[in-house]
Amino acid sequence: MTSYSPTASVKFNPDDxxxxNPRYDRRVCLITGANSGIGWFTALHLYLHGYIVYIGGRNKLKVERAISDITKEAKRRKQEKSYIYLGKLIFLEIDLLDLDSVEKSAEEFKKREPKLHILINNAGIMALPFSYSKDNFEIQVQTNYISPFLLTQRLIPLMSTVEKSRILYVSSIGHNLYFKRFSMDSTFDYHPNIIFTWLRYGLSKTSGIHYIKNLSLKYPNILCLAVNPGFVMSTNLLSHWTRLPIVGLFFWIFFQIFGFFFGVDIETGCYSTIKCCLDENLTSEKDNGKYFSTYGIEAEPSSIASNMDYAAETWVWTTTELNKRGHPIE
Known part of the structure; x- marks a missing residue:
């Protein structure tokens, strides 16, 4: 991971x-899917800023390898910066395709920590072939929305008593692909998958924005934000398409060209998350429920994602479905 070269930007500087210092101010963050990609750099910056960072993932070996790489990179960046006091990096097992694992992970976290200052629902999958999880949800909807919803609901009690706590949901410009309001039961299991998989992805990411808007109303003391990293074309989210026989090469070339003209590198992709985590100018009183784009610039999501009637429908559907599966939500 340390081979990635950071992109300097006049628009945003994490040092600002x-x-x-965790010895005097212990602040805890939980981030899912931080063993690679945008999450890796998010964990790096929070660690550099002194946070106790729990990295949620299902593969202990991969997460521990990421922790080792982040530690090395942080020590390199810390040189000649006396104001940096490194935090701590901790593995937390969680499988977002298994709701029982999400419940178990939340309980384990509560045993370890009495408070949670920042929760970042970062993990996600994109544009995969149609499939159901063991919990009978479409896999993109469960990974990108249902499991983050359940994890957040279970951990909110640890955040409600913390001053200036924050919940972030990493969405995507791809939420705009959900161009019309469909039933939440829609799976778009049609051919060709190359088209309809994006509708499933867009639905999942739009639902996440709906969730943030609902949270901002239900928990006004917690700052709840949705963030869009920008076009990050070099993560493993696109690996399914680039590994396809024959056409995979064409997808790889297309992603490279598109990324060159419109994309940002992986570290820059984490900047919107980092700013929304640490910027003290953002408050629950004036910014709750907002959506931020690349570099942490305030933006507007799609009209469907912004519609509060749709957001309410999404909440009712989600709680009903979770209740059916034995995961009650008050």
Whole structure:
């Protein structure tokens, strides 16, 4: 991971955000899917800023390898910066395709920590062939929305008493692919998959924005934000398409060209998350429920994602379906 070269940007500099010393101010963050990609750099910056960072993942070996790489990179960046006090990196087992695992992970976290300052629902999958999870949800909807919903609901009690706690949902510009309001039961299991898989992805990411808007109303003391990293074309999210026989080469070439003209590198992709985590100018009183794009610039999501009637429908559907599966939501 340390081979990635950071992109300098006049638009945003993580050094401008406040650093803490964990010896005197212990702040805890949980981020899912931080063993690679945008999440890796998010964990790196929070670790550099003094946070105790729990990295949620299902593969302990991969997460521990990521922790080792992040530690090495952080020590390199810490040189000649006396104001940096490194936090701590901890593995937390969680499989977002298994709701029982999500419940178990939340309980384990509550045993370890009495408070949670920042929760980042970062993990996600994109544009995969149609399939159901063991919990009978379409896999993109469960990974990108249902499991983050359940995890957040279970951990909110740890955040409600924390001053200036924050919940972030990493969405995507791809939420705009959900161009019309469909039933939440829609799976778009049609051919060709190359088209309809994107509708499933767009539905899942739009639902995540709906969730943030609902949370901002239900828990006004917690700052709840949705973020869009920008076009990050070099993560493993696109590996399914580039590994396809024959046509995979064409997809790889297309992604490279598109990324060159319109994309940002992986570290830059984490900047919107980092700013929304640490910027003290953002408050629950004036910013709750908002959506931020690349570099943490405030933006507007799609009209469907912004529609509060649709957001309410999404909440009712989600709680009903979770209740049916033995995961009650009040």
């Amino acid at each position: 955000l406040p650093y803490i």
